[in-house]
Amino acid sequence: MGQALELLLDTLNNRLAIVMLCMVALEWLFLAVRKCIKSHKEGLVNLLSYVIESLLYIFLGPILLYGFMVWIYQYRIFTLGYEWYIWVIAFLLYDFMFYAVHYLGHKVRLFWCIHGVHHTAREMKLTVAVRGSFLGFFHTPLTIIFLPVLGFDPFMIYIVETFGKFYGLYEHVNENVVGKQPWLEKIFITPSVHRVHHARNYEYLDRNYGETFSIWDKLFGTFQTEIKEVQPVYGLMDDPINSENYFQIQFYLWKGLWKDIRNAPTVMDKVKYVFMPPGWNHIDGGKLAEDFREEALKELEKKTVEV
Template sequence: MNELLLKVYQDLEGSLGILLIIMVIIEWIALIIIQKLESNKEGFVNLLSFIIDSIPYFFLGRIFIFGTMVWCYEYKLFTVGYEWYIWIACFLLYDLMFYVFHYLGHRVRLFWCIHGVHHTAKEMKLTVAVRGSFLGILWTPLNFIWLPLLGFDPFMVFIVHTFGRFYGVYEHVNENFVGKQRWLEWLLITPSVHRAHHSSDHEYLDRNYGETFSIWDHLFGTFQSEFTDKKMEYGIMDDTIDGENFWQVQTILWKQLWEDVVNAPTFMDKLKYIFKPPGWNHIDGGKLAESYREEALKERKLQLTK
């Protein structure tokens, strides 16, 4: 049974990888044809980051991901079966956990050093979906590898994860191909909604954490629809990071964290730099994303009333 599950896992990963490559190539060629491709180099950095991110999965995926899931299923707390509503429950729980860990990826600086690599791209296109950190295996699988402990068959989780990732790639599609779909935003993370998540404009900071469903963002107050009166800028707020520099993209967030930890005056301050949100400092607490966002939204409201 375990060998069968392993084969399913490998086949799903392989099939998804091939499908992603096909989608990326088609969009890349289309952007060139319509003369909307801003940076070939950044696209290659995205793909190189994908390769570096994938290497640990190739060598450790069988042990870290598949092995953990099989172990959890052997010691499952519940027996839930395979009825249609169990599949739906699995998908919803998977997506909720994606929301939770995605939230932590933005709110805990240690995790941001891994997840932040994904946000360093300054142009939205499908290759951005695979722009990952070389340490991604330590973070990305955490939202689903423990689900078999609740009784969900690893095969079921693999299927759910595959569909979730596929949709997650689609929502990075360039804005020239999929515009704003406001009528879907109450339920789904549309490409427009996810573009807002990738924006470095202050009014969008730390919003829209869901992968497939937007219901979690609506429920927890983290939803922000795209404003259509100006073009969004993508990337992160640190203007010193070059999205076309592979080495810098992969290492600079860790370098900055290390410098802050080393220079922190007390042990508690060192820990706070690791676990507090990006932007925190030991001098005055720093200025965090919510402060930038609130100021930007107030300014926008003021401009609209003039």
């Protein structure tokens, strides 16, 4: 069974890779013809980020990640089979874990320094899906690495993750290709919903962490649909970096963390800078994303009432 799943996974990955490349190429061509792309160089930096990030997965993935999953599978709590409903449960659990790990990527500054690279793009297009940190190997695998202990075969998890990533690519499509889909976002994370996640508008900060289903965001109160009066503007909140510069996008957040740790007066404060949310400081607690968001939404509501 393991060899059959391995062959299926290789075939699936190869075919999906071809489909993904075709999607990226077609979108790029469509946007270029319509002159909707603001920066071709940013797209190239997206792809460069993916290539460099993939190096750790190529060299360490089979040894550390997959090896650990196979090892932990031996100590599984349950023994699950390969019935169709097990696949459905595996996908739902994977999607929930994506939500949880993604949430940590925004709420723990150490993880934000890794995940935040993905948010440095100022233009939404399919290549943004692969714009990530060269240290992504130390964050992203948390989504799947412990699932085998529940009884899911590691190969099953990899196949499920592959489909999840494929959908994750689609949700980064440019707004000139796919607009708002209100009826779909009742269940799914649509491109419009994910554009909200990437926006640096205060009204949209730290919303929509799901990859495939919007149910997790709605269940935990982190869902935000696109507001008609607030056009998403992409990038980091303070947006001080050149999104076309690979080294700036990779190291800017780490430099800020190191500066805060160095200036912190106590050991406990230094530790807190690592694990507290972005925006926290040791002086007065700082101003966090939810503070900016609540103020902006109140102001928007006030303007709407006045009109």
